[in-house]
Amino acid sequence: MKNKNLPVKNEADSLCLSTEQIINYSENLVIAADREVIERHLEQCALCTEALQGAFQIPGRQRKQNLINEIKANIRHKIRTPSTSHRSWKLVSVATGLLLLLTTSSIFYFYSQHPQKQDLADKFFTPYSNIVPITRGEQPLDDLQSAMQAYEFGRYDIALAGLKKVVANNSENFTAHFYAAICLIALKQPAPAIDHLKQLVAAENHAFQQPTLWYLALSHLKLNDIQKAKQILQQIVKQDGFYQKKSKELLSQLEIE
Numbered sequence: 001m002k003n004k005n006l007p008v009k010n011e012a013d014s015l016c017l018s019t020e021q022i023i024n025y026s027e028n029l030v031i032a033a034d035r036e037v038i039e040r041h042l043e044q045c046a047l048c049t050e051a052l053q054g055a056f057q058i059p060g061r062q063r064k065q066n067l068i069n070e071i072k073a074n075i076r077h078k079i080r081t082p083s084t085s086h087r088s089w090k091l092v093s094v095a096t097g098l099l100l101l102l103t104t105s106s107i108f109y110f111y112s113q114h115p116q117k118q119d120l121a122d123k124f125f126t127p128y129s130n131i132v133p134i135t136r137g138e139q140p141l142d143d144l145q146s147a148m149q150a151y152e153f154g155r156y157d158i159a160l161a162g163l164k165k166v167v168a169n170n171s172e173n174f175t176a177h178f179y180a181a182i183c184l185i186a187l188k189q190p191a192p193a194i195d196h197l198k199q200l201v202a203a204e205n206h207a208f209q210q211p212t213l214w215y216l217a218l219s220h221l222k223l224n225d226i227q228k229a230k231q232i233l234q235q236i237v238k239q240d241g242f243y244q245k246k247s248k249e250l251l252s253q254l255e256i257e
């Protein structure tokens, strides 16, 4: 608990950004000189970049702080064997780089071959960050936490099974509905994803209003219902939130004949 705000060592064994620095940067509250130092660090640190992306995506200092600590704890958890961590992290970075290169070039190839509008849904889809706090090592995880742990590791099939169980026990667990939808989109099943997202559209008492519309638009697009997708995207654009810019960008690509 007491160490949570302190910088952590990263794989290159240099000090990472503090939670405070990441939050301030995400809220544009750092002076020019600090900004330069922070940006130089971000260029070479995947951990801080991930934490910053998380901070950009959710509002409120307290929630940002929880999320960043969660991400850092995750990484600490993954690199807790110090003798091999340095090398394996290097391998992971190289592998990620290669994968990214492959993905980028295959997307490019794919688009040059099949310029279909519904394929834009995959291009614009990124899974939403996990906002469910997972406490490790103290008590056993509950069903939602276990599912979200699988989600964090990109095991959407396992996460989905767990989230369905949570929803079966409590149909008003909107967090579970939301992440079940994200899993389904990741697993290329947009129709059942829409069913979960509709539960959120109908309800008001949850924190996923904007992302719900965004993922709903992507699901309709994936099903080739371009008109419905455009209609939702226009609704997001009017609301002036985090997904406004992405929605404008997607709308403009949908206009191209």
Ligand SMILES: [Zn+2]
Pocket: 010, 015, 016, 017, 041, 045, 046, 047, 048, 049
């Ligand atoms: Zn770092």
